[in-house]
Amino acid sequence: MRRKVTLKQIAKELDVSISTVSKSLRDSPEISEDTRLKVQAFAKLYNYKPNNIALSLKNKKTKTIGIIIPEIVHHFFATVISGIEQVANESGYNVIVCLSDESFDKEVINMEMLANGSTDGFIMSLSKETQQKKDFHHLQEVINQGMPVVLFDRISNDILCDKVIIDDQLAAYEATHFLISKGLKKIALLTTVDYVSVGKLRTDGYLNVLHDHGIEVDENLIIRIEDTEHCDEKINELLENKSIDAILAVNELFAVTAIKLAMSKGIKIPEDLSVVAFTDGIISKYSTPTITTISQNGIKMGRKAAEMLINRLELDDEEDEHYKTEIIETNLIIRESTKS
Amino acid sequence: MRRKVTLKQIAKELDVSISTVSKSLRDSPEISEDTRLKVQAFAKLYNYKPNNIALSLKNKKTKTIGIIIPEIVHHFFATVISGIEQVANESGYNVIVCLSDESFDKEVINMEMLANGSTDGFIMSLSKETQQKKDFHHLQEVINQGMPVVLFDRISNDILCDKVIIDDQLAAYEATHFLISKGLKKIALLTTVDYVSVGKLRTDGYLNVLHDHGIEVDENLIIRIEDTEHCDEKINELLENKSIDAILAVNELFAVTAIKLAMSKGIKIPEDLSVVAFTDGIISKYSTPTITTISQNGIKMGRKAAEMLINRLELDDEEDEHYKTEIIETNLIIRESTKS
DNA sequence: AAGCCTTTCGAAAACGTTTTCGTGTTGAAA
DNA sequence: TTTCAACACGAAAACGTTTTCGAAAGGCTT
Numbered sequence: 001m002r003r004k005v006t007l008k009q010i011a012k013e014l015d016v017s018i019s020t021v022s023k024s025l026r027d028s029p030e031i032s033e034d035t036r037l038k039v040q041a042f043a044k045l046y047n048y049k050p051n052n053i054a055l056s057l058k059n060k061k062t063k064t065i066g067i068i069i070p071e072i073v074h075h076f077f078a079t080v081i082s083g084i085e086q087v088a089n090e091s092g093y094n095v096i097v098c099l100s101d102e103s104f105d106k107e108v109i110n111m112e113m114l115a116n117g118s119t120d121g122f123i124m125s126l127s128k129e130t131q132q133k134k135d136f137h138h139l140q141e142v143i144n145q146g147m148p149v150v151l152f153d154r155i156s157n158d159i160l161c162d163k164v165i166i167d168d169q170l171a172a173y174e175a176t177h178f179l180i181s182k183g184l185k186k187i188a189l190l191t192t193v194d195y196v197s198v199g200k201l202r203t204d205g206y207l208n209v210l211h212d213h214g215i216e217v218d219e220n221l222i223i224r225i226e227d228t229e230h231c232d233e234k235i236n237e238l239l240e241n242k243s244i245d246a247i248l249a250v251n252e253l254f255a256v257t258a259i260k261l262a263m264s265k266g267i268k269i270p271e272d273l274s275v276v277a278f279t280d281g282i283i284s285k286y287s288t289p290t291i292t293t294i295s296q297n298g299i300k301m302g303r304k305a306a307e308m309l310i311n312r313l314e315l316d317d318e319e320d321e322h323y324k325t326e327i328i329e330t331n332l333i334i335r336e337s338t339k340s
Numbered sequence: 341m342r343r344k345v346t347l348k349q350i351a352k353e354l355d356v357s358i359s360t361v362s363k364s365l366r367d368s369p370e371i372s373e374d375t376r377l378k379v380q381a382f383a384k385l386y387n388y389k390p391n392n393i394a395l396s397l398k399n400k401k402t403k404t405i406g407i408i409i410p411e412i413v414h415h416f417f418a419t420v421i422s423g424i425e426q427v428a429n430e431s432g433y434n435v436i437v438c439l440s441d442e443s444f445d446k447e448v449i450n451m452e453m454l455a456n457g458s459t460d461g462f463i464m465s466l467s468k469e470t471q472q473k474k475d476f477h478h479l480q481e482v483i484n485q486g487m488p489v490v491l492f493d494r495i496s497n498d499i500l501c502d503k504v505i506i507d508d509q510l511a512a513y514e515a516t517h518f519l520i521s522k523g524l525k526k527i528a529l530l531t532t533v534d535y536v537s538v539g540k541l542r543t544d545g546y547l548n549v550l551h552d553h554g555i556e557v558d559e560n561l562i563i564r565i566e567d568t569e570h571c572d573e574k575i576n577e578l579l580e581n582k583s584i585d586a587i588l589a590v591n592e593l594f595a596v597t598a599i600k601l602a603m604s605k606g607i608k609i610p611e612d613l614s615v616v617a618f619t620d621g622i623i624s625k626y627s628t629p630t631i632t633t634i635s636q637n638g639i640k641m642g643r644k645a646a647e648m649l650i651n652r653l654e655l656d657d658e659e660d661e662h663y664k665t666e667i668i669e670t671n672l673i674i675r676e677s678t679k680s
Numbered sequence: 681a682a683g684c685c686t687t688t689c690g691a692a693a694a695c696g697t698t699t700t701c702g703t704g705t706t707g708a709a710a
Numbered sequence: 711t712t713t714c715a716a717c718a719c720g721a722a723a724a725c726g727t728t729t730t731c732g733a734a735a736g737g738c739t740t
Contacts, residue, residue, distance in 0.1 A: 001486050004456070006726060017690045022728060032688060047481075053396045053457040054726035057695045062393065064436065064458075072425075073418045075622070082413050085439050089446075094453065096404065096436040099425050106429075113434065116344070117393040117696090118404075141387075146341050256626045263628070282415070286596045288603070288628035346696060357720045362698060372718060394696035397725045457726090685738080693730085702721080710713075 005046045014042060056117075064094040065309060066119035068110055070102045070127045070154070075281040076298050077125070080152065083302020084123055091310050093120075104129035108138045115141075120313050121148040123305045126156060132195040134158065148312040150305045154197055162308045163325040164301055168198050171294045171330045172205025175276045176248055178332060180213055182339050184245035184274060188221040188238055190231075190254040199224075202250045202278065218242075228253060235261055246274040246338075252283040255291055259337065275337040289336030301328050345386045354382060396457075404434040405649060406459035408450055410442045410467045410494070415621040416638050417465070420492065423642020424463055431650050433460075444469035448478045455481075460653050461488040463645045466496060472535040474498065488652040490645045494537055502648045503665040504641055508538050511634045511670045512545025515616045516588055518672060520553055522679050524585035524614060528561040528578055530571075530594040539564075542590045542618065568593060575601055586614040586678075592623040595631055599677065615677040629676035641668050 011018045016035065024031050024039035025048070031039075056062045065088055069077045081097065088095050096119060098110035107127050114122070122142065130136070136159050143149055149161045179187055189206050192199030203222070210217050223238055225231045235258050238244070249255035255277035259269055267273050269289055276292045277284060284291035304326050334340070351358045356375065364371050364379035365388070371379075396402045405428055409417045421437065428435050436459060438450035447467050454462070462482065470476070476499050483489055489501045519527055529546050532539030543562070550557050563578055565571045575598050578584070589595035595617035599609055607613050609629055617624060617633045624631035644666050674680075 002484055004485055007728095008726075018727085019690060019692090019729080020688090023689090026728085030688065035688085049452065049456045050728095051457040051726050052453075053393060053402065054695090055728085056393045057397050057697095057725090058727050058729095060695070071422070072412075073415070073422050075413070075415070078413045078418050081437070082411070082439065085412070085437070089438075094436055094438065094458065096434055097421070097425070098429075098434065099422065112389065113392075116389045117391040118434065144342055145344055253626075260626075260628070282622055283626050286593075286600075286623050286627055288600070347698095348696075358697085359699080359720060359722090360718085363719090366698085370718065375718085390698095391696050394725090395698085397695090397727095398697050398699095400725070681740100683738100683740085685736105687734105687736080689732105689734085691730105691732080694728090696725105698724090700721105700723085702719105704717105704719085706715100706717080708713100708715090710711100 005048050010039065010042055010048065014039060062118060062120050063092060064096050064119050065306065066114040066122045067095055067097045068100055068107060068122065068124040070100050070125060072099055076279055076296060079298025080302035083299040084306040087303050087306040087310065093310065100127040102127045102129055104133055104135065111138045111142060115147065121309050123150045123152065123309055125152050126154040128196055131156065131197055148309055150309045152301050152305045156197065160323055162323050164304045164308065164328060165325065166296055166328050166330050168201035169205035172202040172248065173209045175294050175332060176206050176209040179246045179248065179274055179276060180209065182274065185215060186221065186244045187246045187248060188223065188242070188244045190223050190225065190235065190247060190249040190258060192250060193224050193226050199250055206248060225254065231257055232261065239265060244273065249275065249277045252277050252279050252281050256283050256287050259287065270337055270339045274339055280333055284335065292335045292338040293333050294330050295333050296330060297328055304328060345388050350379065350382055350388065354379060402458060402460050403432060404436050404459050405646065406454040406462045407435055407437045408440055408447060408462060408464040410440050410465060412439055416619055416636060419638025420642035423639040424646040427643050427646040427650065433650065440467040442468045444473055444475065451478045451482060455487065461649045463490045463492065463649055465492050466494040468536055471496065471537055488649055490649045492641055492645045496537065500663055502663050504644045504648065504668060505665065506636055506668050506670050508541035509545035512542040512588065513549045515634050515672060516546050516549040519586045519588065519614055519616060520549065522614065525555060526561065526584045527586045527588060528563065528582070528584045530563050530565065530575065530587060530589040530598060532590060533564050533566050539590055546588060565594065571597055572601065579605060584613065589615065589617045592617050592619050592621050596623050596627050599627070610677055610679045614679055620673055624675065632675045632678040633673050634670050635673050636670060637668055644668060
């Protein structure tokens with residue numbers, strides 16, 4: 001078992017100093033061609049590679065990005081990671097992933113752990129609990145230390161940093177408008193509780209478009225679901241007690257659940273009921289019927305977030321303080337769950 | 341912008357030596373209670389946290405695990421990461437994720453990058469290209485250096501290390517047996533090309549069970565799909581030209597595609613055609629009809645892999661050389677796509 | 681032969697820790 | 711008064727790099 005070889009060992013073996021070895025390997029003109037070649041040959045033979053940890057300590061740069069997301073078993077977040085990884089890789093960065101599991105405490109612990117030298121910056125999406133508590137001291141701490149942070153999707157206006165989001169409100173507006181344009185009036189909304197930022201914004205978009213078209217808002221058609229596990233009951237209730245034309249769901253899961261329940265009651269999709277969902281993921285593409293969705297390009301979001309972060313890292317002209325919020329465009333992907 | 345405070349700064353501020361500060365913070369009895377409390381108070385005030393990089397360099401341990409997988413936008417891999425992260429977190433480890441994108445070169449590059457000090461060990465699943473080329477020098481290199489490696493799912497017998505897999509062959513055998521027990525005889529197989537280890541094993545299981553039941557193997561019913569993108573054509577061909585009772589698919593995608601195509605031809609599921617798929621993911625649970633699957637518990641696989649790796653890392657009684665292969669049990673989750 | 685530039689290399693600091701070992705001071709015992 | 715242990719602390723090495731600076735040796739010009 002050959003352990004990794006270090007500069008010191010090479011130096012000893014060749015009876016030169018450590019500096020000479022280091023300079024030789026970096027093709028410094030200070031070193032004669034003779035010894036330079038000798039050292040390089042030896043290094044190649046023993047497959048020398050500089051130790052990243054030592055380099056990180058010296059350069060005060062780790063070339064790694066910390067990602068903290070609520071969960072990874074969620075297609076959207078997986079695509080975002082994928083996007084981040086792409087551009088990180090292109091720029092020689094690694095990504096270290098931590099999951100908050102929607103828990104504030106885990107988010108804090110993970111962040112403090114990574115902030116102590118492990119990463120150069122953060123890309124993150126807030127946990128539900130964090131959004132609810134509105135406690136961002138861990139983020140503020142990190143930002144104060146001069147580490148750049150980029151928030152995506154689940155953000156907060158209370159934090160000053162770069163952000164990348166979709167225009168949730170506009171997307172909800174347009175999607176609902178699409179339904180209205182098909183002559184549908186009684187449109188239900190399956191959303192989350194209000195403290196989830198994107199849920200709130202999507203709800204606002206829905207409300208605005210109804211208002212703009214002079215459609216009266218029926219609070220009974222707005223279902224705020226706290227716990228994804230038991231969404232069946234509330235949706236069932238909606239389908240049984242209210243006669244509705246269409247549903248706008250803030251995620252795929254609500255949509256596919258509604259469709260299944262509706263079909264089991266003999267409601268025909270899209271003839272009797274049209275359904276549009278946020279998040280263009282696996283389910284929408286493969287369910288029956290396929291679901292019309294608002295695409296939320298995770299890859300693009302991830303790439304953008306990584307670009308913004310790396311930009312700040314490389315361009316160390318210090319505090320730019322001029323934070324930007326990038327908006328990733330969405331588009332409606334029309335499939336079988338809506339009337340044509 | 342307060343930068344992170346170091347031992348040196350605290351020492352200077354309090355006019356003591358670095359050693360005194362370090363010892364005070366670690367509650368060494370060498371230090372008088374007086375100075376100890378003084379130092380601790382100061383450290384707390386300035387929120388001192390030891391620098392991970394410096395610790396890593398000193399201890400020659402990074403407390404991070406390198407994960408290299410073909411892609412993350414794939415529910416199974418996401419669940420495995422989730423499992424790994426769970427136990428890693430419990431033991432104070434971080435995970436750094438790299439994607440090979442099914443490319444041999446990217447796998448090698450990522451591995452070399454992480455092997456130079458960034459991680460203490462690896463958990464990985466081989467890329468298709470690597471399995472095809474059967475070139476494992478990068479893995480061998482790392483193992484020779486004394487870094488533990490745990491392979492999961494896509495493994496190779498040519499590499500000596502810990503492994504965690506499901507018994508693909510047995511699972512395929514049992515799933516096919518289930519179909520046969522329902523009186524079905526003409527069972528088609530949708531699989532991958534043979535160099536993908538799990539594809540090969542599942543194919544073998546299928547072949548064995550047919551042989552054991554004296555059912556003649558019809559090579560025309562075995563569809564080896566290279567490119568997931570264009571699986572439609574080959575499946576279409578199968579459905580049109582052959583009369584079949586059932587399908588065993590080595591992944592969800594093949595299964596749901598087959599079901600959709602079949603239904604569009606008026607073939608009823610499960611009355612006319614039963615379908616069983618490997619990988620119990622999102623699609624199977626939400627498609628219509630829901631799909632009977634062989635569950636492949638990614639969380640459990642990830643947890644097991646992480647446990648094995650961390651075990652080797654902590655228990656440094658040197659080369660145990662006694663590598664184990666853990667087998668995660670599967671079970672058939674019966675849903676609507678098969679006759680009851 | 682004296683001075684000076686080039687060439688070639690090594691010593692040492694620095695990054696932030698932990699830990700071993702040494703050392704000075706104090707108090708008590710002889 | 712001397713000796714010795716206990717106590718409290720600091721110096722320095724080590725982890726593996728890179729880089730600055732100094733220095734030795736050789737050759738060249740006067």
